[in-house]
Amino acid sequence: MVANLADNLARLLGDSKVLRGPAAERAYDCDTYTVDRSKPAAVVLPDCTEDVAKVVRWCNENSVPFTARGAGTGISGGVLPALGGVVISTKRMTRILEIDLENRLMKAQAGIPNKRLSDAVRPNGLHFAPDPSSQSVSTLGGNIAENSGGPHTLKYGVTTQHVLGMTMVTPEGEIVELGGRVSGSPGYDLVGLIVGGEGTLGVVTEAWVKLTPVPVGIRTATMAFATVRDATESVASIIATGTIPAALEIMDRYVLTALHAAFGLQFPEGTAALLLVECDCGPVEDPEGTVEREMQAVIGVCQQNNATEIRVAADEAERTKLWHIRKKGIGAMGRLAPSIVTHDGVIPRSKLPEMLDFVYAVATKHGVGVANIFHAGDGNLHPCFYFDDRDPEQVRKVIEAGEEITRRCVELGGSVTGEHGIGVEKVDMMPLMFSEDDLAMQALAKRIFNENGLCNPCKVLPNQKSCVEHQKRWRGTAW
Amino acid sequence: MVANLADNLARLLGDSKVLRGPAAERAYDCDTYTVDRSKPAAVVLPDCTEDVAKVVRWCNENSVPFTARGAGTGISGGVLPALGGVVISTKRMTRILEIDLENRLMKAQAGIPNKRLSDAVRPNGLHFAPDPSSQSVSTLGGNIAENSGGPHTLKYGVTTQHVLGMTMVTPEGEIVELGGRVSGSPGYDLVGLIVGGEGTLGVVTEAWVKLTPVPVGIRTATMAFATVRDATESVASIIATGTIPAALEIMDRYVLTALHAAFGLQFPEGTAALLLVECDCGPVEDPEGTVEREMQAVIGVCQQNNATEIRVAADEAERTKLWHIRKKGIGAMGRLAPSIVTHDGVIPRSKLPEMLDFVYAVATKHGVGVANIFHAGDGNLHPCFYFDDRDPEQVRKVIEAGEEITRRCVELGGSVTGEHGIGVEKVDMMPLMFSEDDLAMQALAKRIFNENGLCNPCKVLPNQKSCVEHQKRWRGTAW
Numbered sequence: 001m002v003a004n005l006a007d008n009l010a011r012l013l014g015d016s017k018v019l020r021g022p023a024a025e026r027a028y029d030c031d032t033y034t035v036d037r038s039k040p041a042a043v044v045l046p047d048c049t050e051d052v053a054k055v056v057r058w059c060n061e062n063s064v065p066f067t068a069r070g071a072g073t074g075i076s077g078g079v080l081p082a083l084g085g086v087v088i089s090t091k092r093m094t095r096i097l098e099i100d101l102e103n104r105l106m107k108a109q110a111g112i113p114n115k116r117l118s119d120a121v122r123p124n125g126l127h128f129a130p131d132p133s134s135q136s137v138s139t140l141g142g143n144i145a146e147n148s149g150g151p152h153t154l155k156y157g158v159t160t161q162h163v164l165g166m167t168m169v170t171p172e173g174e175i176v177e178l179g180g181r182v183s184g185s186p187g188y189d190l191v192g193l194i195v196g197g198e199g200t201l202g203v204v205t206e207a208w209v210k211l212t213p214v215p216v217g218i219r220t221a222t223m224a225f226a227t228v229r230d231a232t233e234s235v236a237s238i239i240a241t242g243t244i245p246a247a248l249e250i251m252d253r254y255v256l257t258a259l260h261a262a263f264g265l266q267f268p269e270g271t272a273a274l275l276l277v278e279c280d281c282g283p284v285e286d287p288e289g290t291v292e293r294e295m296q297a298v299i300g301v302c303q304q305n306n307a308t309e310i311r312v313a314a315d316e317a318e319r320t321k322l323w324h325i326r327k328k329g330i331g332a333m334g335r336l337a338p339s340i341v342t343h344d345g346v347i348p349r350s351k352l353p354e355m356l357d358f359v360y361a362v363a364t365k366h367g368v369g370v371a372n373i374f375h376a377g378d379g380n381l382h383p384c385f386y387f388d389d390r391d392p393e394q395v396r397k398v399i400e401a402g403e404e405i406t407r408r409c410v411e412l413g414g415s416v417t418g419e420h421g422i423g424v425e426k427v428d429m430m431p432l433m434f435s436e437d438d439l440a441m442q443a444l445a446k447r448i449f450n451e452n453g454l455c456n457p458c459k460v461l462p463n464q465k466s467c468v469e470h471q472k473r474w475r476g477t478a479w
Numbered sequence: 480m481v482a483n484l485a486d487n488l489a490r491l492l493g494d495s496k497v498l499r500g501p502a503a504e505r506a507y508d509c510d511t512y513t514v515d516r517s518k519p520a521a522v523v524l525p526d527c528t529e530d531v532a533k534v535v536r537w538c539n540e541n542s543v544p545f546t547a548r549g550a551g552t553g554i555s556g557g558v559l560p561a562l563g564g565v566v567i568s569t570k571r572m573t574r575i576l577e578i579d580l581e582n583r584l585m586k587a588q589a590g591i592p593n594k595r596l597s598d599a600v601r602p603n604g605l606h607f608a609p610d611p612s613s614q615s616v617s618t619l620g621g622n623i624a625e626n627s628g629g630p631h632t633l634k635y636g637v638t639t640q641h642v643l644g645m646t647m648v649t650p651e652g653e654i655v656e657l658g659g660r661v662s663g664s665p666g667y668d669l670v671g672l673i674v675g676g677e678g679t680l681g682v683v684t685e686a687w688v689k690l691t692p693v694p695v696g697i698r699t700a701t702m703a704f705a706t707v708r709d710a711t712e713s714v715a716s717i718i719a720t721g722t723i724p725a726a727l728e729i730m731d732r733y734v735l736t737a738l739h740a741a742f743g744l745q746f747p748e749g750t751a752a753l754l755l756v757e758c759d760c761g762p763v764e765d766p767e768g769t770v771e772r773e774m775q776a777v778i779g780v781c782q783q784n785n786a787t788e789i790r791v792a793a794d795e796a797e798r799t800k801l802w803h804i805r806k807k808g809i810g811a812m813g814r815l816a817p818s819i820v821t822h823d824g825v826i827p828r829s830k831l832p833e834m835l836d837f838v839y840a841v842a843t844k845h846g847v848g849v850a851n852i853f854h855a856g857d858g859n860l861h862p863c864f865y866f867d868d869r870d871p872e873q874v875r876k877v878i879e880a881g882e883e884i885t886r887r888c889v890e891l892g893g894s895v896t897g898e899h900g901i902g903v904e905k906v907d908m909m910p911l912m913f914s915e916d917d918l919a920m921q922a923l924a925k926r927i928f929n930e931n932g933l934c935n936p937c938k939v940l941p942n943q944k945s946c947v948e949h950q951k952r953w954r955g956t957a958w
Contacts, residue, residue, distance in 0.1 A: 102715070103827040103858075125721060147668075160668070161640065174916045182825050182858060186896045187909060187939055188680075188924045189626075189639070192671030201667075213721040236581070242604060242692040242761055281769075282721055290760075290769045346661050348582040379582075379661065417665045430666060437653045441928075445667045448923040460666055 002062045006042040009086065012054055017092075019043040028069065028087045033077040034339060035395055036424055040067070040081040047092040048109075049167055049175055049205040056203060057173030059086055059454055067456045068203040070111060070142030073134040075342050076423025078145060078198045082458035082467060088203060090141050096120055097206060104211040105164065105181050110141030110204050114148075117209065126211040129156040132419075133327040141204050147196030149419040151247040151326065154377035155280075156212060158419065160195040167206040168194060171455035181208050193445065198421050199456045201449040215246065215280035217287020219295040220319040223275040223302040224267050224309040228252060228360075228372075231273035232352035234305040235376040238277075238298050239349060245298060248377030249276040254336070255329050255373045255384075262332035263325045268309045275302065275376070276326055329373040330384060336369060337386035343402050347414030349379040358408050359383045366401040368394065380418035381409070407432060422460045430461065481541045485521040488565065491533055496571075498522040507566045510553040513818060514874055515903055519546070519560040526571040527588075528646055528654055528684040535682060536652030538565055538933055546935045547682040549590060549621030552613040554821050555902025557624060557677045561937035561946060567682060569620050575599055576685060583690040584643065584660050589620030589683050593627075596688065605690040608635040611898075612806040620683050626675030628898040630726040630805065633856035634759075635691060637898065639674040646685040647673060650934035660687050672924065677900050678935045680928040694725065694759035696766020698774040699798045702754040702781040703746050703788040707731060707839075707851075710752035711831035713784040714855040717756075717777050718828060724777060727856030728755040733815070734808050734852045734863075741811035742804045747788045754781065754855070755805055808852040809863060815848060816865035822881050826893030828858040837887050838862045845880040847873065859897035860888070886911060901939045909940065 002008065006020035019028075025039040041064070046052045052068075059066045065085035072079055081087050090111030098107040101124050108117060114135040118127035131150035132138055138148070144166070149158040165179030179191035194201055225231040231250050238248065251259070251274045259265040267274055279294040281287060299310055313319040333340055347355050356372065359381070363370035374382040383405055387394040406416045406429050416422075416429040430439060443461055458467035481487065485499035498507075504518040520543075525531045531547075538545045544564030551558055560566050569590030577586040580603050587596060593614040597606035610629035611617055617627070623645070628637040644658030658670035673680055704710040710729050717727065730738070730753045738744040746753055758773040760766060778789055792798040812819055826834050835851065838860070842849035853861040862884055866873040885895045885908050895901075895908040909918060922940055929935075937946035 100827070102719070102829040104718075105827075157640075158662075160671070161636070170916075170920065176917045176920055177914065178917070178920070180892070180894060180912070182827060182893050183637075185894050186901050186905065186912065187921045189671050189675050190920060190924060192639070192668050193924070196668050213723075216721075239583075240581070242695070244692075244761060282723065282773075294761075348579070348584075348661060350581040413659070414661050415659060415664050422665050426665065433659070433665065435656065437649075438655045438657070441649065441655050441657070441669060442666045444927040445669060445672070448927045449920075 002064055005064065005086070008058065009042055009044055009055065012058055013044060013046065013051055017045045017051065019045065028081065028089070031072045031074040031077060031079050033075050033341065033423065033425055035341065035389060035399070036077050036080055038080055038082050039084060040087040041084050043087045043089055045089050045092050049169065052088060052169045052203050052205050053173050053175050055086060055088055056169050056171070060173055060452070063454065065454045065457050068141065068199045070139030071113065071134070071137040073138040074142060074146055074421065074423065075344065076417070076421045076425040078421050078423040078459060080424055082424060090139060093205065100181070101126070103181070105208055106211055107206060107208050108140055109206050110139060110144070112140050113137050114140060114143055121211055122214065125214050127214050128209055129162055129212040130159045133330065140207055140209070144195050144204050144207060145197065145199040146421045147419065149375065149378070149380070151249050151375060153375060154248055155244050155246045160192055162210045162212070163191060163195055163207055164210060165191060165208040166194065166204050168202040168204050170202045171450045171452070179208065198423065198459050200446060200459050202455065213282060215282065217281040217291040218278065218319065219291045219312060220276070220278045220322055221295060221299070221310060221312040222322065223277065223307040224271040225273045225275065225306065226270055226308055228273045228356050229353045230306045231275050232356055232376065234275060234302050234307070235352060236350050237301045237305060239377065241297055241301065243294055243297055245277050245294070245377065246280040247276065247278040248375070249326060250274070250372065250374055250376040251276065251326070251329060252372040254369070254371030255333065258332040258335055258371070259325050259329060261335055262328070265325050271308065276322065333371055333384060333386055336371070337388060339387050339389035341385050341398055341402065343381070343383045343385070343405055344418045344420035345406055345409035345414060345416060346378065346380045346418035347409050347412045349377070351412045351414070352376060352379060355381065355408065355412060359405055362401050362404050366397040368397050368401055375418070378418065379414065403429070424458055427458070427461065481543055484543065484565070487537070488521055488523055488534065491537055492523060492525065492530055496524045496530070498524065507548065507560065507568070510551045510556060510558050512554050512556040512820065512902065512904055514820060514868060514878070515556050515559060517559055517561050518563060519566040520563050522566045522568055524568050524571050528648065531567060531648045531682050531684050532652050532654050534565060534567055535648050535650070539652055539931070542933065544933045544936050547620065547678045549618030550592065550613070550616040552617040553621060553625055553900065553902065554823065555896070555900045555904040557900050557902040557938055559903055561903060569618060572684065579660070580605070582660070584687055585690055586685060586687045587619055588685050589623070590618050592616050592618055593622055600690055601693065604693050606693050607688055608641055608691040609638045612809065619686060619688070623674050623683050623686060624676065624678040625900045626898065628854065628857070628859070630728050630854060632854060633727055634723050634725045639671055641689045641691070642670060642674055642686055643689060644670060644687040645673065645683050647681040647683050649681045650929040650931070658687070677902065677938050679925060679938050681934065692761060694761065696760040696770040697757065697798065698770045698791060699755070699757045699801055700774060700778070700789060700791040701801065702756065702786040703750040704752045704754065704785065705749055705787055707752045707835050708832045709785045710754050711835055711855065713754060713781050713786070714831060715829050716780045716784060718856065720776055720780065722773055722776055724756050724773070724856065725759040726755065726757040727854070728805060729753070729851065729853055729855040730755065730805070730808060731851040733848070733850030734812065737811040737814050737850070738804055738808060740814055741807065744804050750787065755801065812850055812863060812865060815850070816867060818868035819863050819865050820877055820881065822860070822862045822864070822884055823897050823899035824885055824888035824893060824895060825857065825859045825897035826888050826891045828856070830891045830893070831855060831858060834860065834887065834891060838884055841880050841883050845876040847876050847880055854897070857897065858893065882908070903937055906937070906940065
């Protein structure tokens with residue numbers, strides 16, 4: 001690595017835009033996937049596209065790897081500086097650049113937290129629809145990298161459906177515009193390729209996003225069940241009626257216990273799973289009538305599936321509280337153990353009952369704790385293993401259990417990741433789903449944009465020998 | 480080109496799968512963009528993925544260009560065999576391979592007509608949502624290549640939002656699986672890249688698509704206006720209320736005249752534009768109440784914008800007839816002149832009033848006829864020039880007028896194509912929207928998948944010298 005790397009960067013950008021030293025190294029050595037860590041040589045804090053391009057060009061000239069980072073709320077190690085080098089933090093790139101209410105569009109810098117996009121236009125009855133649980137901090141750029149979803153993905157779609165265009169610094173340091181402010185941008189859909197590209201195809205610095213009308217009629221309810229199977233079967237039955245609720249979430253007894261302790265969440269004794277359902281409708285329709293009818297249909301299905309209690313949120317305050325609790329679910333589990341690894345897989349919705357049985361069985365077999373809080377409507381699982389990451393034996397078991405679950409998702413016709421990406425965590429899982437020819441196509445796609453492998457190395461597909469070494473190193477530590 | 484090309488292919492596939500001779504050449508020398516033509520050396524009719532792979536490998540071994548073709552309903556020359564070679568017709572690949580009602584998925588071969596996908600599951604209350612006007616013949620593979628939309632795109636999205644995975648023969652003849660039967664396939668979104676890739680990145684042979692519940696409550700109405708501006712301003716105002724109708728279409732007086740002559744469509748004298756609006760809702764809600772309220776809101780807006788007549792379809796028969804008429808709109812204009820070229824551009828919705836004024840002014844300036852029938856809700860224009868393509872002077876004027884309109888779309892913050900692709904028609908327009916660096920990114924994307932340029936050459940981006948020669952040749956003839 002270049003000597004005086006941080007000094008060089010400080011000369012390039014100004015001293016106030018470069019962090020170095022042990023504190024910076026520790027703060028930027030992982031995301032929430034804490035079982036893998038790697039220190040950066042320096043962290044830069046650009047405030048505009050040109051700054052980013054300068055850094056990327058400098059890295060290319062000096063063969064230094066670089067990794068862009070938003071809020072670091074990812075859970076597959078996507079912002080881990082796997083081979084050291086420079087972390088490009090977007091935390092000073094938080095400006096809204098243009099709001100076009102008439103055409104329902106907004107342009108903002110990549111480092112803006114997701115929720116601030118919505119806050120800016122809520123007085124106009126609009127919002128940015130993707131709503132990851134981390135939305136108060138997780139950034140637009142991070143959401144683009146991971147193609148983030150959230151509870152309302154079921155009805156409103158994931159990030160890729162809400163991004164129209166972007167300014168990106170290519171892995172070689174050129175500034176390009178992809179897409180634009182209207183849909184149907186001509187030529188190849190490079191926007192779609194970059195969204196979900198996990199930051200390996202360039203550094204997105206600004207983006208045009210769609211704004212969606214805030215629903216006017218909303219009903220939110222929780223349904224308690226004595227078995228997880230009753231809850232998962234309700235989900236399949238609700239969707240089978242043709243209704244698409246805005247959200248259909250499940251929390252199991254382990255999550256509920258933590259949420260009871262943290263926020264006083266109430267539920268009947270003996271509850272094995274709580275279903276959280278939201279129905280909504282657009283601003284012109286009659287909220288009282290339409291949404292009430294939809295919710296009654298959902299309630300009817302839950303009653304047939306042996307719901308033990310059904311509570312409809314009485315007002316907006318109660319509704320907001322329910323969502324606050326849901327979104328803090330994983331945080332609340334911090335009480336259960338020092339470390340939590342949230343897994344992410346997706347299966348056809350109809351396989352949920354059998355898959356959940358499998359998740360509990362695997363956890364029992366390995367003797368690790370598991371809690372489930374997930375987007376049931378999408379068939380998107382999030383088994384959370386809680387453990388002590390200071391004990392290598394526990395770490396090994398958690399990794400093994402996670403891999404078994406991931407394999408099962410694939411066997412059931414699903415995928416190794418629902419919305420949290422491959423990162424470093426699941427690089428080894430790709431061959432479960434893809435043939436050599438399929439992976440060769442993926443590798444080609446990576447290589448066009450990232451020929452020398454400096455841009456966020458070792459993610460999605462391992463692209464150089466040093467990645468294998470990095471992996472051996474951390475797995476060696478953990479196992 | 481290889482001698483005895485057709486004989487070679489017949490040995491490879493069997494004689495019944497190869498067409499040759501003047502009739503085949505004429506039938507496959509263009510799509511509906513008739514101002515550019517080029518004869519294939521042979522046409523093959525594979526019935527499975529393996530057949531396609533055999534042909535593509537043979538073409539690679541013999542440096543013969545190849546172009547996949549569905550129904551040939553495209554309008555930018557996307558299936559034109561620009562450098563001759565082999566046309567791979569998917570017309571015998573029309574099988575449905577799997578229907579998964581529980582998870583609302585279907586797998587089918589690429590040559591199946593769009594409408595047959597929906598027909599197969601309509602008894603189950605489901606359909607394939609993208610509905611191009613050509614849907615009774617245009618194929619799944621063609622819809623994937625062009626990322627087709629239709630009137631209901633406004634609410635339900637374009638093809639890319641409904642395709643989950645695919646089997647593709649790469650430009651080198653390997654068979655790969657991209658994506659799968661659930662969303663969130665890991666790695667780079669190659670499915671998204673292939674959809675809209677205009678057949679230049681490989682030959683899609685099978686695909687997994689999402690099925691969408693058929694709306695239960697539907698109201699369809701037409702609103703007549705004495706000026707086009709009143710109609711376009713109504714569109715912006717309807718969207719501004721927060722309502723998203725299922726469809727929001729405009730037909731101008733020239734289209735209406737043709738539709739009156741062909742189908743007896745009625746409208747008040749002095750009508751300059753007819754707005755066709757559909758509101759719908761899901762199966763659980765109360766169709767009578769909900770949809771009626773939404774339609775009333777739309778009607779209120781139209782009244783404020785000086786609608787001269789409002790007619791709500793009385794029953795399903797009347798509704799079906801209205802859509803039949805709308806979808807035959809361009810066909811009906813065949814009465815106006817021997818040739819029609821349908822242009823395609825998109826602008827921010829708010830710019831519709833000024834853009835339509837511009838379209839008429841350009842047509843007047845060049846002395847060519849223009850009729851407009853378009854997806855107003857999406858800001859997606861379709862100016863249709865009617866002319867006699869046997870007169871080179873008229874062809875030149877039509878091309879010039881089209882280019883002026885396309886330029887104006889870009890100036891207004893829109894795009895050179897809404898849903899019909901670049902094809903050969905708009906290759907020259909790409910620099911209007913993209914810098915050299917931007918286009919270099921596009922070229923890279925094309926080159927990885929299509930290194931030797933044999934797969935559907937000369938489309939999207941001109942990738943070899945012979946494309947320029949092809950273009951000079953046909954422009955030379957036309958001008």
